[in-house]
Amino acid sequence: MRFGSVSVDNVDVFVRSVAPMGVVPDMDAAGDDERVNDAVPDREPERSRPTQVSAPPKGFGKAVTLLDVAAHAGVSFKTVSRVVNGEPNVRPETTAKVLVAVDALQYRPNQVARNLRRRRSGFLALLVPHLNQPYFAALASWVSHAAKAYGRTLIIEETSADPEQEAEVLDALASRLVDGVIFSPLVTTRDVLRSRMMAMPIVTVGEHFEPEEGDHVAIDNVGAADAVTEHVLASGRRRIAVIGREPGEGTGGQRWAGVIRAHDRRGLTADPDLAVPVTYYGRAEGAEAMGHLLSRAPEIDAVICFSDLLAVGALRTLREHGVSVPGDVAVSGFDDIEETRFTAPRLTTVSPDIERLATEAVRLLVRRVENPQVPPQHVRVPFTLAIRGSTDAAQP
Amino acid sequence: MRFGSVSVDNVDVFVRSVAPMGVVPDMDAAGDDERVNDAVPDREPERSRPTQVSAPPKGFGKAVTLLDVAAHAGVSFKTVSRVVNGEPNVRPETTAKVLVAVDALQYRPNQVARNLRRRRSGFLALLVPHLNQPYFAALASWVSHAAKAYGRTLIIEETSADPEQEAEVLDALASRLVDGVIFSPLVTTRDVLRSRMMAMPIVTVGEHFEPEEGDHVAIDNVGAADAVTEHVLASGRRRIAVIGREPGEGTGGQRWAGVIRAHDRRGLTADPDLAVPVTYYGRAEGAEAMGHLLSRAPEIDAVICFSDLLAVGALRTLREHGVSVPGDVAVSGFDDIEETRFTAPRLTTVSPDIERLATEAVRLLVRRVENPQVPPQHVRVPFTLAIRGSTDAAQP
């Protein structure tokens, strides 16, 4: 074996030791698939010997500063500063000279120095529970775009839905590292949040609760859950299960309230025994909850899931049990992640306007950073109900 | 209507104008689902009147500085600096006094000032094409964790797979905004990358190509494609299609080379006419490519997709055409995103060790930031092949 050899050789060695070996059964933790290649002798990443092809860069040079540009252009460094910042009161010829020097020296202002003097960092932060949940990935993507549009750079932090981490990250960011925070709280209490809002501009997004004291952006969760429930009831379903119910005023609580309201309006009663809680709004949890429902309440004819991931899990369990969707059971989700257009059948879901959510959150935050005194605003972002094959056999 | 009223009222108004309206058919761009609620009169987000409940914070106070702590503790600010940075040569009693003052004043060092003086920002950046592709979301999540472990803060930037944006973002980051960049290039050429590497520490991840001059982390793509092809060939399939082939040395090119190699080893020939390119490694593109394949080459018995998203799209098209998987056609993917465990059937896929990829990339970058002179290293990260129901009816 020539493991640990140079890069090109490694390719050969690595593959020769793997591909032709055929399938080496090795059940993973979930016990649901075989894996080959786990038998590779050295699981440590292979590191190449340094390539001798070309010399590495000899360091990254000394930074070009305003003074350098000023010397090159034959003006004071203050004038260069004016030009770079697009301030008025510079003669066109002077501006031209400076721009030539800027270009010649490839000058780029040192953001750190600029921000120290301006007494702000130019950074905004987004705090989400899990970046690799599709909903939060989409949110992060839009918030990042919106921040850029406001000339700010976005820092994204994950809190892992852990109350201590949520507080810790919030405190770390308070070190003048960011000018403000967009926060999607999952477990932080109202009081903790309130105390942090004293120290730093914070805009909350999502449905954990609406802090009266601060800026907040969300869709109307009660209304959205009401709308999806109404749709299911309108199709004649009456034994409606729910996955993702939570006590209290959080996401699951608000959505459950919407389910109840839709029932009430028709003089029906939402059955709390058919509403199961989960520890996390993920695929695995949806699959598991669906399993419980099928064994405890086989008579259900609809399942309203409080996230798309839960619904994806539920769909798999239903499929594995040979239950027809939407024939036997209708299924719906929340969030309208792209995956819902590729499930079998495609998933009916609540589709929030995430782009708007992101844009409004950044707008509110920038507004507060620039003027901490403005009264708090609550923005409600529109949603639509995307009706697809999982609740309506006439749809694809 | 009481639109634009205070928050609590809005909830009612909003819902009364929507949920009871029932379904308002409104085909979306893709033409594949109905939507309700698009008829809400005012599509602008609703903004509440400022809440009068409690006064907003009166600004966020003046920052506590080293000087304030020094005055409070009765020492020089330099001593406070020593304590805060854990430097030696401070008497225990002095340390204690300082810590009391730090605590009393809730002092937090100003990172911007610190970084200006230290001549580095403490930030690393990750450049990915699209954050809401699950593979990149997972990568971002792991890189963020790894960066934190090294005491760095991560900035995540999207390039939208646009060559100009890739270059622009790279240049913007060069403004001393970040100490180094982890870059997943999609379209940037070798020359452009080389020039940027002169200006700033850059570690490339993924398979676009392996820059000889710089640090690089990736799995063995040729080997991985070889392994998955070998698995499909071993099950007796011979008419093997490929989705995601690309010319050149990029991801699709390397993986196609692996497909060829696996065929060659058995004395077979990979059919380039069955290998279709795509504009993007997404679900929609996979669905479309599969449609073309079915009409042009209905005899195929396997489809090797160069990403999981492509495979998810292909599965939907196959399902819609009534083609049995894996009965008629075996399907495989690349990346092992969580979604692949919930497709029907579950998807066989190449599973890279993303956590390792992320950790190694950060390690290499931090190393280069601290010593720009070190010779470049290429790290190859292990992968496994997850064999599931889409290629093997015996698997779930």
Place this chain on the structure above:
DNA sequence: CTGAAAGCGCTTACAG
């Protein structure tokens, strides 16, 4: 073990 000085690269506030 502790402190006074200088300076990171800019912008702010003021003077001409």
Place this chain on the structure above:
DNA sequence: CTGAAAGCGCTTACAG
């Protein structure tokens, strides 16, 4: 229209 001074809040390099 242009510039000299001061200072953002720290750390570095030096002196005691």
